[in-house]
Amino acid sequence: MQEYPVKRGYYRDLPGSIARSLRDCFGVEPVRVGDHYQISYGALELLDAAPGKDGKTLVVHTESDIGAPDEVILDTNKRFRAFLDAVTGYSTKERVKRAKSVETE
Numbered sequence: 001m002q003e004y005p006v007k008r009g010y011y012r013d014l015p016g017s018i019a020r021s022l023r024d025c026f027g028v029e030p031v032r033v034g035d036h037y038q039i040s041y042g043a044l045e046l047l048d049a050a051p052g053k054d055g056k057t058l059v060v061h062t063e064s065d066i067g068a069p070d071e072v073i074l075d076t077n078k079r080f081r082a083f084l085d086a087v088t089g090y091s092t093k094e095r096v097k098r099a100k101s102v103e104t105e
């Protein structure tokens with residue numbers, strides 16, 4: 001399970017943003033389970049996304065299909081990064097930089 005910070009202004013409608021971004025990035029309708037949204041796509045047997053307890057983070061749990069072909073894995077990873085970019089407001093580079101700064105503190 002990973003927790004990603006969400007940029008200020010992006011967490012105003014975080015649940016709606018999660019559902020909308022799953023639809024836009026993966027092209028599938030998410031299933032709502034409580035405050036969690038779940039999908040299955042490509043190399044992901046399960047992607048479960050929900051707002052964090054403080055409402056200012058995104059909590060994501062994934063289960064991968066380790067037998068998926070390389071092309072499917074690459075496509076799924078690209079879509080997953082686009083999903084994180086859309087929901088958190090941070091690019092992949094910014095997320096890595098923030099994660100490194102938290103580790104050194």
